[in-house]
Amino acid sequence: MxxxxxxxxxxxxxxxxxxxxxxxxxxxxxxxxxxxxxxxxxxxxxxxxxxxxxRGLRTKQGIPHTQRFDExxxxxxxxxxxxxxxxxxTDLEVSDPTLQGLDTLPIWDIPCPQDDAAISEIACDPMIQLYYQNFHRSHPFLIPIKALHSSIRHRIPPFIQGLMRYIGAHYYPDPRFRDELRPAAYNVLLDSTRRDGFKVQGLLLLAIIEHAHGQEESAYLNMQTAIELALELGMNRSNFARMNAEGSSVMAESWRRTFWELYVLDGLFAAMRDQSSFSLFSQRKDVCLPCAEALYNGGSEITPTTRTLEDFKQDRSVDQGSSSFAYRIEAARNLGLVLEVNHSIDNTLEARVETVDATLASSLMQLPSSQDTTYYSSNLDEMLFQAEMITYLAIIYLHRPLSSMRFASFQARTWCTRLRICSTNPSTMDLDLHSQKFLRAADLLSNLVTLPSAIKSRTPFFTCALAMCVIVHTAACLISSAPEKVESSKARIQLSIGGLNMLGKSWPLARVVKQQMLNMCQEVGLR
Missing domain, CATH: 4.10.240.10 (Zn(2)-C6 fungal-type DNA-binding domain)
Known part of the structure; x- marks a missing residue:
């Protein structure tokens, strides 16, 4: 045989x-x-x-979507x-026609090792594999998958594994897996006595996932709890990573990345909530910037960078060891500058706006290409992608309040859609410089949808960026009297709606936002 x-x-x-x-x-x-x-x-x-x-089983017809698994x-x-x-x-093709819904994105060449002594059940867990194939690239602060084949894996608490499995299940098309794995993801909240870096990582993951589910107040509270605990532990100081790594350079890098992930997402949450700043923006910090993504995920010893954010501000040169994550961090810092200016009552406001505008433009011009063919093949460098996304959002946030185009805030189901378009007579509407700048930023932001790599694997925060694009381009349709400009804006609206549709395959918030955007377009008479 x-x-x-x-x-x-x-x-x-x-x-x-x-x-x-x-x-x-x-x-x-x-x-x-x-x-x-x-x-x-x-x-x-x-x-x-x-x-x-x-064998011999048949799937029952007409089973309600919310029903639990049966035999x-x-x-x-x-x-x-x-x-x-x-x-x-070695053959990565899906051979079962009933499971063709799984997105067969290229995965890292990290098969489970054949050596029994090196095998890791965690790394070979299918849901955790989906986590690393999709989510980790956009939020790379947990230890990389190759490190799960080392002794470091024994330090990972069960609630972190539960969160990874739950997040990974969002990239499988059958939502019932998410329902099964959801309770274990919330175990991070049950141990009130645990106060360490892993608890910070767990709360941070939970905040991201709750935001992606539209549970935004809960997400914000978990985010703030994570920040408070991180500061209590001293994660904003350079010696924390070294003292809590137990000799592992990978673990030390993970702790540095955890703090900077908090920094970036703190800025995004603050911008969505229209705050005057975010708590980590002015917080004292001397944590070194993250290393290159390829080095972190490569599975070898890591020589940490010695550069801080202040060093990066002075010299953004790649030759000086700047990683793509560092550009993402700088984008968040610039977003913090915008939030401060927008809530300033300074008499020199116009000069400050010009200064921040110049900073944003300079940052964009110095960004390396987001195409990284050396590590992710045809996929994007997700850190540079987010650096662009955050910078375009910062330009919109900076110029929108000063433009002649009118928007109003209203109570919405999501932070992403809190702006409403005010009706305007096109014949009396002139586009001032501020309007032109944030319309251009919205154009460039929507262009990110067309870049390579699967949209559904990008950060859930791309949802709010696309919602902003739809709102701005809908306003552009209403104020423009030129048919060609109206058609151009409509095409961009369709592009952003398409992006939301793809994100909605993984994240409930994107589905909600997409429907709200469609309703808004219908209300103002766009077809």
């Missing part, structure tokens, strides 16, 4: 055998199928689990077996 994993077999024959435990399947090793523990798992002291056979539905263990068979083998 021919071995079932030989290349001569058909795709269907390469599916995991029903008579093999999960650890052996993940490593593509032969299993003797002894119950309750196979010989290989017994010798390596590994938890031995078998997947229930589903005829795709169970998490069955999905784990399928995903490991398709993403961890």
């Amino acid at each position: 021919q071995d079932p994993v030989t290349p001569s077999k058909s795709p269907s024959a390469r599916q995991p055998s029903a008579l093999a435990c999960m650890p052996c399947r993940r490593r593509h090793l032969k299993c003797d199928t002894l119950v309750p523990t196979c010989t290989r798992c017994l010798s390596t002291n590994t938890e031995c689990r078998y997947v229930r056979s589903r 005829d539905m795709l169970a998490a263990e069955d999905f784990a077996a399928w995903l490991n068979a398709t993403t961890l083998a």
Whole structure:
């Protein structure tokens, strides 16, 4: 009898055998199928689990969307077996036609190691793989996936693993997996006695995911709790990373990145809430800037950068070791400058606006290309992508209050859509310089939708950026008397709506915002 994993077999024959435990399947090793523990798992002291056979089962029709799993539905263990068979083998094509909905983005070439001593159940968990394939690139502060094959993995608390699994489930098209994994993600809130860097990371992840679900007040509260705890622990000081790394350069880099992730997202939350500043903007900090993404994710020892944000302000040269994450941090700092100016009552306001405007323009001109073919192939460097996104948003926030185009704030379901367009007579409307600048920024911001890489894998905060584009371009349609400009703005509205539609495949907030934007366009008479 021919071995079932030989290349001569058909795709269907390469599916995991029903008579093999999960650890052996993940490593593509032969299993003797002894119950309750196979010989290989017994010798390596590994938890031995078998997947229930589903032969002869048929999916029931008409099952309500909110119903929990039953025996005829795709169970998490069955999905784990399928995903490991398709993403961890050399052939990455999906062979099961019933599961073609999975987005088969190129994944990192990090198969589970064949050495039993090096195998990590965490790294081979399919939902955690989805986390790293999609989410980690946009928010890279947890340890990289290669580090999960090292002893560092033993430090990761269960609630962090639960959060990663829950986030990873958002990139699988069946939402029932999210429902199953959601309770474990909230375990981070249950241990009130734990006060360490991992608790900060957990609260930060929870804040991001709650924002992406439209639970914005809860997201904001968790974000503020994470910031308060980080400052209490001294994560804003350079010695925290070294003292809490236990000799691991990767762990030390993760702690530095955690603080800077707090810094960036604190700025985004403040901008969406129309605050005068964000708490970490003026906070004393001497944490070194993150290293290059390729170095961090490469799995080797990391020599940390010695540059601080103040150093970066003086010299943004790549030759001086500036990482793409550093440009993202600078974009958040510039956003903080905008928030301060917008709430200033200084007599020199006009001069301050010109200074900040020049800073934003200079930052854009000095940004490296977001195309990074050396690490993510055709995908974007997500850090540079966000640096552009945040800078374009900062330009809109800076010039909108001073423009002749009128917007009003109103109580909305989301922070992303709190602005309303005021009706304006096009014949009496002239575009001043401020209006021209933020319209141009909205054009460039919407252009980010057309860049390579899957939109659904970009940061959930891209939702609010696209909502701002739709609001600005809708206003442009109302004030323009030139048919060609109206058609151009309508095309950009459709582009942004399309981006929201793609983000909505993963994040509920994007679906809500998309519908609100469509309703707004209909209310003002746009077709």
